[in-house]
Structures are given as C-alpha cells and as structure tokens.
Amino acid sequence: MASTATAISVSATSSPFKLSLSHFPKKNYNSSFLSLSKPSISHSLSSRKSIFTQNLSSKPSFSLIPKFSESEAPVIEPEAAPDPESTEIETGVEVETALTQIVEVEKEVPKREEIFAVVMIGSRQYIVFPGRFIYIQRLKGANVNDKIILNKVLLVGTKNSTYIGKPVVTNAAVHAVVEEQGLNPKVIVFKYKKKKNYRRKIGHRQPNTRIRITSITGYQDYPATTLET
Amino acid sequence: MNKDKIFKLAKGFRGRAKDCIRIARERVEKALQYSYRDRRTKKRDMRSLWIERINAGTRLQGVNYGNFMHGLMKENIQLNRKVLSELSMHESYSFKALVDVSRNAFPGNKKVALPPKKEGVSIVV
Numbered sequence: 126m127a128s129t130a131t132a133i134s135v136s137a138t139s140s141p142f143k144l145s146l147s148h149f150p151k152k153n154y155n156s157s158f159l160s161l162s163k164p165s166i167s168h169s170l171s172s173r174k175s176i177f178t179q180n181l182s183s184k185p186s187f188s189l190i191p192k193f194s195e196s197e198a199p200v201i202e203p204e205a206a207p208d209p210e211s212t213e214i215e216t217g218v219e220v221e222t223a224l225t226q227i228v229e230v231e232k233e234v235p236k237r238e239e240i241f242a243v244v245m246i247g248s249r250q251y252i253v254f255p256g257r258f259i260y261i262q263r264l265k266g267a268n269v270n271d272k273i274i275l276n277k278v279l280l281v282g283t284k285n286s287t288y289i290g291k292p293v294v295t296n297a298a299v300h301a302v303v304e305e306q307g308l309n310p311k312v313i314v315f316k317y318k319k320k321k322n323y324r325r326k327i328g329h330r331q332p333n334t335r336i337r338i339t340s341i342t343g344y345q346d347y348p349a350t351t352l353e354t
Numbered sequence: 355m356n357k358d359k360i361f362k363l364a365k366g367f368r369g370r371a372k373d374c375i376r377i378a379r380e381r382v383e384k385a386l387q388y389s390y391r392d393r394r395t396k397k398r399d400m401r402s403l404w405i406e407r408i409n410a411g412t413r414l415q416g417v418n419y420g421n422f423m424h425g426l427m428k429e430n431i432q433l434n435r436k437v438l439s440e441l442s443m444h445e446s447y448s449f450k451a452l453v454d455v456s457r458n459a460f461p462g463n464k465k466v467a468l469p470p471k472k473e474g475v476s477i478v479v
Contacts, residue, residue: 241445243437250437279433280441280448287448289455292432312393315386324383350451 239284242341244299245277253338258304263332267303273336275299281344286351288344297344301336309333404435411442415453425456 247262278297409419
C-alpha cells in the first residue's frame with residue numbers, strides 16, 4: 126500500500142517497534158495535536174486499530190526503544206471527533222499525497238518526552254516516567270482523580286542532560302493523578318514457636334495508592350551535566 | 355476447610371508433602387515460617403545486590419564503591435542504592451555524570467584506573 130511504503134520511509138531512521146503497521150516518528154519530533162489536526166485527515170481506521178494492539182507494560186526501563194504504557198487509549202479518543210468531517214473526504218483517500226499521509230501518521234502517535242525523574246514518596250525513591258503508573262504508600266487525604274504535585278525530585282534525566290539534585294532539584298515538580306486506592310496482595314504472617322504449642326496466623330493487606338505520572342516540570346533552570354555529542 | 359487450605363498452600367511441594375495431610379501440614383507450617391523470616395532477609399539481600407551492581411558500574415569508570423559513596427555523601431546527594439543500581443544498569447550516561455560528580459568531590463582513586471597487573475605477564479601500556 127502506498128501509505129505503508131511512504132510511512133516506512135519516514136520511520137527508516139527511527140528504531141524498530143513490535144507493531145506491524147508501526148510508523149512512529151523520530152524521537153525529537155515535537156508533534157502536538159492542535160497543530161496537526163487541521164491538515165491531517167483521519168482516513169485509515171486500520172492504522173488506528175494497530176495502536177490498540179500494543180504490548181502495554183509498566184516496567185521502568187528507559188532504553189532507546191520506548192515502551193508505550195496504558196495512556197494510549199485515552200489519547201486516541203479525541204481523534205474520533207474529526208471523523209464526521211473526514212467522511213466527505215473519504216473519496217479523496219486514494220488521491221491523497223504522501224505528505225498528508227505522513228503528517229496524519231505522525232499525529233496519531235502521541236509524543237512521548239524522553240525524560241525520567243527520581244522522586245521520593247513516603248521515604249521511598251522511585252524512578253518515574255511520564256505516562257506510567259506506580260504503586261506508592263497510601264496517601265491519606267487523596268481521592269480518585271486528584272492532581273498531585275511531588276516536590277522531592279532528586280534527579281531529572283533528559284535525552285542529553287542530567288540534573289543531579291543536592292539533595293533536591295530546586296523548583297522541579299512531578300505532576301501525577303491519583304488513579305486508585307487499593308490494597309497490596311495478601312501476606313500471611315505466621316508465627317510459630319516449636320515445642321511450646323504457640324501458633325499465630327494473621328493475614329495482612331497493606332493499603333496502597335496507584336498514581337499515574339503526567340509530566341515533569343521545573344527542572345530547566347538547574348545546573349545540568351550535559352552530554353556532548 | 356482447614357485441610358483444603360493446607361493443600362492449596364502446599365502446591366508444588368515435593369513428594370507426599372503435597373498429597374498427605376500429616377506431612378503437608380508440617381511442611382506448610384515450615385514454609386510460612388520461612389516466608390516470615392525471609393521477608394526480613396529479602397531486604398538485606400536486595401541491598402547487597404544493589405551494592406554489587408553499583409560496584410560493578412563504578413569500577414567500569416575507574417572508581418570503587420566505597421569512594422563513590424563517600425563522594426556522594428560529601429556532595430549531599432541522597433539517592434539510595436536501589437535507584438543507583440537501576441541507573442547504573444539502564445541510564446549509563448546519567449550514572450557516568452554521578453560518578454564524575456563523586457570523583458570531583460572525593461578523588462580517592464585517581465591512580466587506579468586499570469585492573470591490577472598480573473606478574474609474569476608483559477603488558478604494553
């Protein structure tokens with residue numbers, strides 16, 4: 126198909142992905158939905174279906190091949206809105222130029238900023254990435270869908286520079302949303318003393334909170350160690 | 355039912371310990387005791403694993419673990435060993451920046467950049 130041929134030429138320089146119809150843009154391409162929604166015409170339901178079959182994982186490994194986490198689904202929904210206006214342009218699908226197809230393809234994939242932070246919550250440190258969730262100790266006053274700002278940011282790393290906090294990166298903030306207040310899996314606490322007829326069995330579920338990281342801000346003015354490449 | 359719960363916890367045990375209640379009860383009690391004890395030892399084991407990994411990562415840059423941690427403490431960097439080991443595995447550039455910071459703060463290892471030389475082997479430096 127013409128679309129895959131042109132799309133593959135775009136993604137030739139980017140790293141390979143697991144999807145069959147994978148045409149992801151280059152990492153440093155700053156694509157925002159507002160700027161690209163006007164010229165782009167969502168003609169292909171097939172290429173949108175391919176994104177739903179992604180392998181979703183929340184393992185925090187920040188390799189050059191980024192793994193996309195669950196926030197794909199909510200991001201795709203607003204793109205269903207321009208559908209009514211695309212029906213009349215359906216006939217022009219085959220006549221579309223390669224340029225509009227490439228532009229539309231890059232719009233479908235949300236931009237993932239390559240950044241991570243080390244944040245301290247509940248006296249434990251976590252490496253966080255935007256778009257992924259983590260389980261932390263239960264926050265007493267938080268309800269579901271609360272916005273949270275985490276201030277104790279110990280290290281921020283971007284593609285070319287690292288901001289090492291001593292101990293904290295000043296004015297850096299990690300924004301997160303509370304997703305769920307649940308319980309850890311049950312742990313059986315079994316106490317036993319031999320020959321003394323003493324056995325106690327207790328089940329325990331530690332409360333936890335799941336938060337999803339939305340963005341990392343405020344680190345730009347801090348002195349950074351930059352990679353010269 | 356107590357027996358059913360015991361057999362459920364005894365899944366995967368060896369021989370009659372998963373089938374016969376008298377043996378299974380003993381083994382399950384022992385398994386629960388071990389899990390209680392090992393929840394505490396897991397914390398110790400993980401910390402020593404992190405230290406091993408940090409040691410390996412810093413020695414690639416020519417700094418050993420002790421001097422590295424001393425330099426970080428001097429600079430008041432409060433990253434814990436878990437995070438440092440993760441960075442040394444996956445974020446090599448950030449880890450290198452940390453090693454450089456530590457080396458500037460405490461240059462204890464300037465001479466030892468190569469592995470120790472073996473006797474009887476001629477090394478071209």
